[in-house]
Amino acid sequence: MDDRKCIAALIYPDFMSLDVVGPLQVFASANVERNRQGLSDAYRLLMLADQAGPVNSSAGMRLIADAAWCDVNPASLDTLLIPGGFGETRQCENQPLLSWLQQAEPHIRRLGSVCSGALILARTGLLDGRRVTTHWADIDTLRQHHELLVDSDCLHTYDPTAGDGSEHLFTSAGVTAGIDLALALVEADLGRSMALAVARRLVMFLRRPGGQAQFSALLAPEPSRTPRLAELLEWIPSNLGSDLSLEALASKAQMTPRTLSRVFARELGTGPAGYVERVRLEAARSLLQDAQASISTVARLTGFGHPENLRRVFHKHLSISPQQYAERFGREFHHA
Incomplete structure (x- = not known):
């Protein structure tokens, strides 16, 4: 008897290759780690398309579909992931596929999307009333589905402990967030130690929490119309321990506080x-990842002052404490 969990990925013309290969590699690596421990494979991987055979990705590479989705018994699938890609728009109009997903959903233990695959899943109506996310570039399109609760600033919505259905239907942000999602699925199936072993094998951090922001505040776009603001943004990261109140920043930029607030918003x-808080948070994360200082020192160096202020901001943006973040991501953690 084959008791492996079947992990399937849908592929279609012009799908994003990394949306498929990245998550499936996580499950494949979990098998490798189990084999190293003398255990049998936990997963069987399957790719589904309109019909069996080669399918072109948006990168021009071809993957081979093992079977047509219409020929597969949905009850045989433990998990089905729907990727994004340039071909997503056509799949949103693929009524036979949408109907099959609607009929298959009650029989599949976990049904989720990677990147703009959320748009395909949204068209089925299965996500109505649920918290969802997708690649930041597709957030506005996803918001056109007014029945959805769109979260623009998280990596994925999978939560096996929430009890709100997010362990069954879930979405993830762009590209590499699908790998974070797959690690979360492996952790739920096989435990944290196995997920950690897989992350190490793939030379990754384990694991960015699903509630983590999609991109760094330090990567904010450079202003194109206000040179004084550009100079201020270059100055802020090197002066995080200084007074960065609105009044102090306005004085530095030679603007009134009201004008500076207007320019920031525009x-x-x-x-x-909000911007200063996110830059301070990014600096704190970097210090904790590199194990360069204790939490108390990190709080002082990044302008939070007291560790409790740092803890509040970490929970607000990352849903995790600084200590937990350091233990998960730091090379070596200093408690003091």
Whole structure:
């Protein structure tokens, strides 16, 4: 009897190759790690398409579909992942596929999407009323589905402990977030130690929490119309321990506080206080990952002052404490 969990990925013309290969490699590596421990494979991998055979990805590479989705018994699938890609728009109009997904959903233990695959899943109506995410570039398109609760700033919505259905239907952000999702699925199936072994094998951190922001505040776009703001943004990261209040920043930029707030909102879509908080958070994360200082020292160096202030901001943006972050991602953690 084959008791391996069947992990399937849907592929279609112009799918994003990494949306498929990245997550499936996580499950394949879990098998390798189990074999190293003298255990049998936990997973069987399957690729499904309109019909069996080669399918072109958006990168021009071809993957081979093992079977047509319409020929597969949905009850035989433990997990089905729907990737994004340039061909996603056509699949949103693929009524036979959408109907099959609707009929298959009750029989599949876990049904999720990677990147803009969320748009395909949304068209089935199965995500109505649920918290969802996708690649940041497709958030506005996803918001056109008014029945969805769109979260633009998380990596994935899978949560095996929530009890709200997010262990059954879930979405993830762009490209590499699918790998974070797959690691979360492996952790739920096989435990944290196995997921950690897989992450190490793939030379990854284990694991970015699903609630982590999609991209760094330090990667915010450079303002194109206000040179004084550009100079201020270059100055802030080197002066995180300084007074970065609205009044102090306005004085540095030679603007009134009201004008500076208006320029921040126009150029960056956020206020000065929110921006400074995110830059301080990114700096703190970097220090904790590199194990360069204790939590108390990190809080002081990055301008949070007290460790409790640092803890509040970590929970607000990452749903994790600084200590937990350091233990998960740091090369070596200092508690003091």
